[in-house]
Amino acid sequence: MPVVATPSGQRLVPPDCQTSRRLSPFPVCPIIDAMNTFLVPRHACRSGEMRESRQRDPLIDRILKARTPLATSASDKPMHKLLAIATLLLAVPASATVPRIVAPQEVRELLSDFLELGEVTDAPARAAFERRMQREVARLLATEGYFSPVVVLHQRGEELLLEVDPGARSRIGSVHIEITGPLDPERRQALTSAWKLKAGQPFRQADWDEAKQSFLADLLAVDYAAAHLQETLAEVDPEVRRVDLRVVAVSGPRYRFGEVRISGLQRYSPELVERFNRSVKPGEDYREERLLALQAALQSTPYFSSVNVSLERSEVADPPSSVEDERVTAPVRVLLRERAPYQVSLGAGYSTNTGARVEAEYRSSDLFGRAWELQTGLRFEQVRQTAYADVFFPPDAAQGRDGVGTAVEHSDIERLEIRRFAVGATRVQRRGSIEERLGLNWQEEERSPQGAPSSTARALTAQVGWTWRRARDLLDPAEGVSLQLQLGGGSKQLLSDQNFLRTYLRYSQGIPLSASDALLFRGELGATLAPSSQGIPQDFLFRAGGSNSVRGYAYQSLGVKEGAAIVGGRYLATMSAEYTHWVNATWGAAAFVDAGNAVDDRQALDLAVGYGLGARWKSPAGPLGIDLAYGQREGKVRLDFSLAIPF
Numbered sequence: 001m002p003v004v005a006t007p008s009g010q011r012l013v014p015p016d017c018q019t020s021r022r023l024s025p026f027p028v029c030p031i032i033d034a035m036n037t038f039l040v041p042r043h044a045c046r047s048g049e050m051r052e053s054r055q056r057d058p059l060i061d062r063i064l065k066a067r068t069p070l071a072t073s074a075s076d077k078p079m080h081k082l083l084a085i086a087t088l089l090l091a092v093p094a095s096a097t098v099p100r101i102v103a104p105q106e107v108r109e110l111l112s113d114f115l116e117l118g119e120v121t122d123a124p125a126r127a128a129f130e131r132r133m134q135r136e137v138a139r140l141l142a143t144e145g146y147f148s149p150v151v152v153l154h155q156r157g158e159e160l161l162l163e164v165d166p167g168a169r170s171r172i173g174s175v176h177i178e179i180t181g182p183l184d185p186e187r188r189q190a191l192t193s194a195w196k197l198k199a200g201q202p203f204r205q206a207d208w209d210e211a212k213q214s215f216l217a218d219l220l221a222v223d224y225a226a227a228h229l230q231e232t233l234a235e236v237d238p239e240v241r242r243v244d245l246r247v248v249a250v251s252g253p254r255y256r257f258g259e260v261r262i263s264g265l266q267r268y269s270p271e272l273v274e275r276f277n278r279s280v281k282p283g284e285d286y287r288e289e290r291l292l293a294l295q296a297a298l299q300s301t302p303y304f305s306s307v308n309v310s311l312e313r314s315e316v317a318d319p320p321s322s323v324e325d326e327r328v329t330a331p332v333r334v335l336l337r338e339r340a341p342y343q344v345s346l347g348a349g350y351s352t353n354t355g356a357r358v359e360a361e362y363r364s365s366d367l368f369g370r371a372w373e374l375q376t377g378l379r380f381e382q383v384r385q386t387a388y389a390d391v392f393f394p395p396d397a398a399q400g401r402d403g404v405g406t407a408v409e410h411s412d413i414e415r416l417e418i419r420r421f422a423v424g425a426t427r428v429q430r431r432g433s434i435e436e437r438l439g440l441n442w443q444e445e446e447r448s449p450q451g452a453p454s455s456t457a458r459a460l461t462a463q464v465g466w467t468w469r470r471a472r473d474l475l476d477p478a479e480g481v482s483l484q485l486q487l488g489g490g491s492k493q494l495l496s497d498q499n500f501l502r503t504y505l506r507y508s509q510g511i512p513l514s515a516s517d518a519l520l521f522r523g524e525l526g527a528t529l530a531p532s533s534q535g536i537p538q539d540f541l542f543r544a545g546g547s548n549s550v551r552g553y554a555y556q557s558l559g560v561k562e563g564a565a566i567v568g569g570r571y572l573a574t575m576s577a578e579y580t581h582w583v584n585a586t587w588g589a590a591a592f593v594d595a596g597n598a599v600d601d602r603q604a605l606d607l608a609v610g611y612g613l614g615a616r617w618k619s620p621a622g623p624l625g626i627d628l629a630y631g632q633r634e635g636k637v638r639l640d641f642s643l644a645i646p647f
Contacts, residue, residue: 353381451563541568552610
């Protein structure tokens, strides 16, 4: 049976094979072109012979838009075709009918998605339709490893049925991996052992393509920037349902980083780029991940709209004297496109915590022509209104980033009205996998609880925080761990109305149970050590309730009663457990139980419990949660919206 497989979608067939589409009784042999695989009947060619490509047919074009590259084939026996045509001519009346596909479940969806059936009228049309279906079905099923399908069109009552028997799926026979070049034996063995397709596995074109790509990516990742696949071959024998795989890779020489060449800058200096470069240093051994790290670091800045980082292998500065033992020095090219320095954005939204929201923000990435980043804006929520301005400076030599800012805020939450003015400075420093944040802040706060006297609190506070995260995807709460620790305080000797020390610990972990099921645990502990809560700003006390806290209770409704208002307490404890089941790739359902409270006396800590059910949607911004929660203490049901990201 002739089979043609090519990731590019084009087919290479010898001239003496191009007119024949019948099932061949002969074994097949390969025609190879670099990374692509071509299979033709063995009687029609010599192994390794090249011919010109033919135009790709529309079916392959349709499949390539939604699936991996195809392997194609032709089928059916001449005698069977003649019998089928004769039967149709004698037995089938001329009427327009759309055939119905009858096939096993494992191939039915594939055929339904990519076969264009259409209406079939008279007997000649049905004969032509059957011939076309035999060709197209064979090409489709070959992508899943079925190389000997049987396709029959026949009438059953008023229905026209296209019956497909895919036959048995072909399995991988032998696997031959060959790597030429100066690899050490351990690396060579590791690459060979990591090959994904093993003997005995079912053959699929998508798996074959993925295995080749993964193998080459592993080879390119360390030292060998010029590695490539010289030859790849999947030799199919449909009679015994066997596919033999062969891959020949060339490593090329080892590489090291040369000078970093920056282009595309107009407004900014090359020094700005170097400040964000933590991974690529001239003279160090080539590592693909270091190039990717530099690209990601530059893309995350507000200065550039596009970034491309690559090794310029065509401009080798130091060619090796011996491929076997020398390294090639190649420059690193950083191609940039600068972003517009000024941006204005408007937004609107709704939160079950703070109600409807509108906001406007102005950003400048080149304040005073010094690449300082300015963020200033207004945010109006139903229970809180904020005006702010922050300036962030480029990283220094130690890769620390400093910023200064000021904010004015008014809020009225749970009958506690607060007016606050604050000014401060921060420094963010990454130390390995830990992000360290230092802050110095001065604020003045006027609070007016309903039914109780108003008071004013002033504090100059120093703060330090550490955050450690380990997650496969920061936007996916199903798998990962996050740990956050904060310390902060003020002193009467340094412009504060009260001596206090605030401590806060937050832990969250997602545990996958299966591909569609996961558990999520979250916990918080907080304590503000002070003689009393008087004179301490509310930011350094605790309240609980609402989304991402204790669901089933209003936002910040769990705390200390003062008059008719709820104010912050010196102690906090919350915990949450949630089970999520994903129905499909987009939607899921969750069941949860939360408990927590904030108090001014830890001996009086009484946890409020909430539990309920929710829906989850994997949006581009991360999983969104819609929860219907019952607050056991209040006996009320509340609807909560949240961004379900614990990290």
